[in-house]
Ligand SMILES: Nc1ncnc2c1ncn2[C@@H]1O[C@H](COP(=O)(O)OP(=O)(O)O)[C@@H](O)[C@H]1O
């Protein structure tokens with residue numbers, strides 16, 4: 353209450369509330385692994401927006417100036433467990449941020465309808481993935497990071513393919529230019 357800039361105190365307090373919600377979410381997610389998650393019809397764009405909004409707030413703390421863009425079909429809907437889907441997208445965005453070694457960069461998420469599927473593409477302007485490694489990246493324990501666990505993408509694969517009957521793969525990658533991951537989910 354004595355703090356000179358009371359607005360900032362309120363901001364921080366709100367952010368703490370967000371953090372607590374976030375921790376709840378993480379607990380919930382772990383409780384869902386191994387059990388049958390509930391599926392619901394979800395507007396994909398809106399779900400993605402929730403994740404990017406979260407990152408937008410946190411980006412300033414990374415010291416990088418990365419532009420996060422979502423574009424495409426705002427209506428298309430997929431049968432999904434939103435909590436687990438958010439987890440997948442978070443992992444992909446985190447990896448994209450790690451891959452961007454320069455001070456500035458872009459992460460672009462595109463949503464479209466392709467036949468019976470919703471196609472989600474996540475493209476970063478990062479350092480790229482060696483073509484020979486594009487399957488290995490989904491292997492549990494595979495990491496090229498000094499402090500990496502190598503679990504993010506294996507979890508993403510399990511969620512997308514195991515729980516949702518979808519597909520996730522490296523669509524393309526160019527050394528020094530960037531990478532695109534594709535996720536396919538069944539349209540509702
Ligand atoms: N967008 C990306 N650009 C470049 N390399 C990536 C990207 N996403 C994943 N990778 C590679 O795949 C590896 C595995 O990723 P992940 O399973 O999330 O584990 P971790 O992030 O802990 O290393 C990373 O260490 C990295 O080498």
Ligand SMILES: [Mg+2]
Nearest residue numbers: 446447504505
């Ligand atoms: Mg990761």
